[in-house]
Amino acid sequence: MALSGETAFITSLRAIAAHPAARGLTDDCAVLEFGGEALVLTHDMLVEGVHFLPDQDPADVAWKLVATNISDLASKGAEPVGVLLGYVLGKDDARLLEGLSEALNAYNVPLLGGDTVGGSGPQAMGLTAIGRATHRPVPSRSGAKAGNALWITGAVGAAMIGLEALRAGTGDSSAYRRPQARLSEGIALAPQVTAMMDVSDGLLLDAMRMADASGITFAIDSTAVPIAAPEVRRNEALRWGDDYELLFTLPSGTAPAVPATRIGQALARQNGPLLLDGKRLEAGDSPGFLHR
Amino acid sequence: MALSGETAFITSLRAIAAHPAARGLTDDCAVLEFGGEALVLTHDMLVEGVHFLPDQDPADVAWKLVATNISDLASKGAEPVGVLLGYVLGKDDARLLEGLSEALNAYNVPLLGGDTVGGSGPQAMGLTAIGRATHRPVPSRSGAKAGNALWITGAVGAAMIGLEALRAGTGDSSAYRRPQARLSEGIALAPQVTAMMDVSDGLLLDAMRMADASGITFAIDSTAVPIAAPEVRRNEALRWGDDYELLFTLPSGTAPAVPATRIGQALARQNGPLLLDGKRLEAGDSPGFLHR
Numbered sequence: 001m002a003l004s005g006e007t008a009f010i011t012s013l014r015a016i017a018a019h020p021a022a023r024g025l026t027d028d029c030a031v032l033e034f035g036g037e038a039l040v041l042t043h044d045m046l047v048e049g050v051h052f053l054p055d056q057d058p059a060d061v062a063w064k065l066v067a068t069n070i071s072d073l074a075s076k077g078a079e080p081v082g083v084l085l086g087y088v089l090g091k092d093d094a095r096l097l098e099g100l101s102e103a104l105n106a107y108n109v110p111l112l113g114g115d116t117v118g119g120s121g122p123q124a125m126g127l128t129a130i131g132r133a134t135h136r137p138v139p140s141r142s143g144a145k146a147g148n149a150l151w152i153t154g155a156v157g158a159a160m161i162g163l164e165a166l167r168a169g170t171g172d173s174s175a176y177r178r179p180q181a182r183l184s185e186g187i188a189l190a191p192q193v194t195a196m197m198d199v200s201d202g203l204l205l206d207a208m209r210m211a212d213a214s215g216i217t218f219a220i221d222s223t224a225v226p227i228a229a230p231e232v233r234r235n236e237a238l239r240w241g242d243d244y245e246l247l248f249t250l251p252s253g254t255a256p257a258v259p260a261t262r263i264g265q266a267l268a269r270q271n272g273p274l275l276l277d278g279k280r281l282e283a284g285d286s287p288g289f290l291h292r
Numbered sequence: 293m294a295l296s297g298e299t300a301f302i303t304s305l306r307a308i309a310a311h312p313a314a315r316g317l318t319d320d321c322a323v324l325e326f327g328g329e330a331l332v333l334t335h336d337m338l339v340e341g342v343h344f345l346p347d348q349d350p351a352d353v354a355w356k357l358v359a360t361n362i363s364d365l366a367s368k369g370a371e372p373v374g375v376l377l378g379y380v381l382g383k384d385d386a387r388l389l390e391g392l393s394e395a396l397n398a399y400n401v402p403l404l405g406g407d408t409v410g411g412s413g414p415q416a417m418g419l420t421a422i423g424r425a426t427h428r429p430v431p432s433r434s435g436a437k438a439g440n441a442l443w444i445t446g447a448v449g450a451a452m453i454g455l456e457a458l459r460a461g462t463g464d465s466s467a468y469r470r471p472q473a474r475l476s477e478g479i480a481l482a483p484q485v486t487a488m489m490d491v492s493d494g495l496l497l498d499a500m501r502m503a504d505a506s507g508i509t510f511a512i513d514s515t516a517v518p519i520a521a522p523e524v525r526r527n528e529a530l531r532w533g534d535d536y537e538l539l540f541t542l543p544s545g546t547a548p549a550v551p552a553t554r555i556g557q558a559l560a561r562q563n564g565p566l567l568l569d570g571k572r573l574e575a576g577d578s579p580g581f582l583h584r
Contacts, residue, residue: 009385010408013377016393019402021374030404032374034424035327043376043420045407082313082324084335085305086378086418093301101308110311112322115337116302121413126378128335128420132326 023140026213028072028197029131031138038133040078044069048090048122058092059099060177061125066103068200069129071181071244075198076138077190078131079183080107085114090123107183135190139248144195144214148249150264151256153185156203156245157229157237175228179244188257189248196248201241204274204287210247211266211273219275220264238276239287315432318505320364320489321423323430330425332370336361340382340414350384351391352469353417358395360492361421363473363536367490368430369482370423371475372399377406382415399475427482431540436487436506440541442556443548445477448495448537449521449529467520471536480549481540488540493533496566496579502539503558503565511567512556530568531579 014025021032029042044065046052052061066083073080083104090096104111109129144150162176182198189196195214199206203225211218227237249266250256272280274287281287306317313324321334336357338344344353358375365372375396382388396403401421436442454468474490481488487506491498495517503510519529541558542548564572566579573579 005381006408006410009381012389017403022404025405035329037327041376041404043378043406045378045409047380047409047411050410084333084420086335086337088339088416089297089301097304111309112314112333113317114335116298117337117339118298118342119339124380124416126418128376
């Protein structure tokens with residue numbers, strides 16, 4: 001869950017980040033005009049004990065660092081042009097490099113630079129991903145309009161099942177260990193969507209963020225959401241994160257350019273950002289993970 | 293001093309970073325063609341206990357994080373267009389934000405985005421600085437030619453004296469706490485220089501790096517180097533870092549566009565990168581700080 005210090009810090013940061021390219025620090029990426037094109041920029045960190053466990057395979061950690069940043073670019077329809085790595089040395093740096101190399105090859109993105117430092121405490125690493133917008137305007141979280149349909153690529157809950165397999169030491173854990181960024185899907189969708197983001201912290205929580213940014217309310221039909229988990233775990237799957245599917249809105253009647261599922265629609269703003277099967281989430285019914 | 297693990301890791305990283313924009317990870321910045329302009333990119337981290345002390349003023353730490361990254365842009369003649377912050381929360385985040393805001397205002401550079409995460413261990417933070425080249429080709433470390441003159445802006449040793457003042461609790465510590473990036477100087481020099489870098493790890497060590505990158509040997513006259521310290525400490529000042537002056541080479545006979553001092557010249561490559569007052573540094577005579 002979010003620390004109150006974190007929330008306060010981000011609020012203060014937003015006051016500093018007044019440049020329009022920062023998008024109020026509420027979008028997946030910054031979007032900066034540069035040389036007649038749009039530069040799409042994101043930086044995500046992973047910290048040992050917060051985002052990964054000390055005994056996790058460093059190659060998987062590196063993969064996730066790359067995939068989560070590339071996923072942010074995907075959600076803006078950007079093609080990656082390079083990454084910079086900030087890295088505090090850890091226990092098995094050679095293994096981390098293997099995963100880094102695999103992920104960079106998988107997304108065909110070059111390592112351009114960064115910084116490597118020694119450290120004795122919990123390991124931390126950050127990646128800056130730099131992309132080129134393939135469509136203007138660059139999709140935002142704030143463009144959903146009342147009457148738009150809400151769509152999602154793929155299914156949610158796969159990472160939840162994958163983490164359980166990893167913990168159990170049996171079964172397929174790849175969805176958790178090696179998430180896939182929906183890069184080609186994001187580029188195909190960018191010209192169509194009115195709003196788009198990636199689902200990193202849970203479908204319901206991220207849908208609420210898009211609704212708040214757009215000033216509308218989403219009505220989501222829980223049974224319409226494809227899940228990659230047993231049916232009895234549907235409610236959990238709607239709240240779990242780490243699946244990195246794309247959540248987007250289209251004008252009513254528009255068919256998406258890639259396989260996706262319609263899971264709801266945008267309504268004029270009501271009392272709250274989300275109606276799930278016609279009802280507001282009750283207090284205490286967490287919509288997802290504020291921190292992972 | 294450099295950890296052997298760090299050296300090995302960076303060597304392995306270089307094998308991955310084959311894209312020409314990465315400049316072999318041996319320059320101050322990556323330089324990427326984008327939209328008909330040159331994007332200049334750098335990312336530096338600061339880690340508690342390695343680069344700053346737990347009791348240091350967080351506002352000074354933030355200032356240094358910004359100034360060191362902007363200094364890298366300055367050394368390539370780039371004007372900053374934005375920064376992304378990766379930040380692990382610490383003990384006094386409000387004070388850190390004050391320093392961050394002061395530094396961003398001083399260099400007139402917008403905060404565009406980043407990531408904030410909780411953490412319980414030593415604090416770590418990284419900054420990505422994004423710049424626009426003001427002159428093509430973008431200066432590198434590798435362009436010094438035999439016969440070129442070697443120049444430096446300002447003086448070295450000020451940060452050394454500043455750190456001592458800070459530790460003593462008396463005297464002017466600002467050169468250490470609030471280093472200045474030579475941004476306007478870098479932009480003015482970019483069209484003139486054959487090679488340029490900033491001096492972060494000590495004049496002698498950084499000069500050796502430029503010599504190695506350029507395949508020449510520098511002959512430096514130690515008495516010609518302006519120092520901001522008592523004369524008895526000249527040898528230390530030549531080896532201390534954190535001053536962030538610009539070190540550059542010009543064709544013989546060219547006068548620099550900004551105040552600077554000629555401290556030596558480039559010779560055809562000899563046995564080693566550096567002659568100090570005509571002599572190679574002896575083994576055991578450290579040229580500077582490999583890690584700070």
